[in-house]
Amino acid sequence: MRALVVDHGEAGPVRFADVDEPVPAGDQALVGIRHIGLNFGELNYVRQWQAGAVHGHDAAGVVLRAASDGSGPSEGTRVALGMTPHAWAERVAVGSASLGTVPDGVDLADGAALGIAGVTALRVLRTRSLLARDVLVTGASGGVGHFAVQLAALAGARVTALVGSPDRAAGLRELGADTVLTDLAGTEDRFDLVLDTVGGPLTAQAWSVLAEGGTIHLVGYSSGQDTTFPSGALFGFGEPRTVTTYGDMTATSGDLTDLLGLVAAGRLSAPVGLRGDWQDVGDAVQALFARKVHGKIVLDVT
Numbered sequence: 001m002r003a004l005v006v007d008h009g010e011a012g013p014v015r016f017a018d019v020d021e022p023v024p025a026g027d028q029a030l031v032g033i034r035h036i037g038l039n040f041g042e043l044n045y046v047r048q049w050q051a052g053a054v055h056g057h058d059a060a061g062v063v064l065r066a067a068s069d070g071s072g073p074s075e076g077t078r079v080a081l082g083m084t085p086h087a088w089a090e091r092v093a094v095g096s097a098s099l100g101t102v103p104d105g106v107d108l109a110d111g112a113a114l115g116i117a118g119v120t121a122l123r124v125l126r127t128r129s130l131l132a133r134d135v136l137v138t139g140a141s142g143g144v145g146h147f148a149v150q151l152a153a154l155a156g157a158r159v160t161a162l163v164g165s166p167d168r169a170a171g172l173r174e175l176g177a178d179t180v181l182t183d184l185a186g187t188e189d190r191f192d193l194v195l196d197t198v199g200g201p202l203t204a205q206a207w208s209v210l211a212e213g214g215t216i217h218l219v220g221y222s223s224g225q226d227t228t229f230p231s232g233a234l235f236g237f238g239e240p241r242t243v244t245t246y247g248d249m250t251a252t253s254g255d256l257t258d259l260l261g262l263v264a265a266g267r268l269s270a271p272v273g274l275r276g277d278w279q280d281v282g283d284a285v286q287a288l289f290a291r292k293v294h295g296k297i298v299l300d301v302t
Contacts, residue, residue: 005017061108062079079101097253112298
């Protein structure tokens with residue numbers, strides 16, 4: 001079967017290859033993949049994965065054979081995969097804990113857009129009550145950012161979306177952002193929660209506008225830059241402020257089911273900025289790296 005595998009050469013980060021058919025374990029279903037979702041991190045930092053390995057984590061498809069132990073969805077069920085290794089292939093063996101059932105009326109391609117981005121936003125925003133709280137989402141025009149803005153607004157937060165340039169602000173107010181900024185300089189707001197996908201100097205800037213008792217959740221470092229805090233910046237009185245790493249990405253089935261339920265109810269959208277054929281994955285990767293895509297990239301497996 002065909003798959004997209006890790007390529008450490010100049011033509012990378014992925015290439016097509018013929019690979020062996022998957023052999024599911026007892027708790028794994030065999031899924032025929034119809035769509036894949038691209039993420040910046042897995043492609044930009046591809047050298048963290050072994051050359052020649054089937055790459056990718058986000059996808060959606062149909063169960064061809066249910067898990068032999070009776071767990072998980074039955075044959076013929078439409079499913080979304082979240083944080084599932086080796087997902088960018090025509091067929092994949094997937095554990096039941098990584099499958100979310102796609103409800104009737106929800107485009108299967110939208111299921112491929114949720115995955116890492118949607119689950120990341122959901123889990124961070126569930127760490128505290130957001131009702132009438134001030135939330136800052138950095139890199140808000142990206143995949144995680146689009147979901148975070150919507151979910152924070154649904155939870156009753158006052159949402160500020162931070163983007164890198166004015167042209168990347170399009171559509172964020174419609175998704176629920178109360179304020180859209182291109183720079184934190186001069187803002188008088190103080191934020192109870194910061195979901196930071198950018199890292200680098202921006203993390204130190206976000207610390208300076210963090211309210212007492214507030215938390216910065218580090219969920220990405222798309223800037224690729226180091227973070228340096230000014231002398232004395234980490235000292236302070238009052239309720240402690242914290243910076244925390246993201247955490248666990250296992251057992252995503254329940255989170256995917258919750259997100260898909262919100263999509264089915266019309267309360268959450270999966271903004272797809274680029275839809276195409278996986279044959280054109282090279283062009284899609286270039287568009288992703290050039291920051292030309294607002295939202296997610298979903299490619300159809302043909």
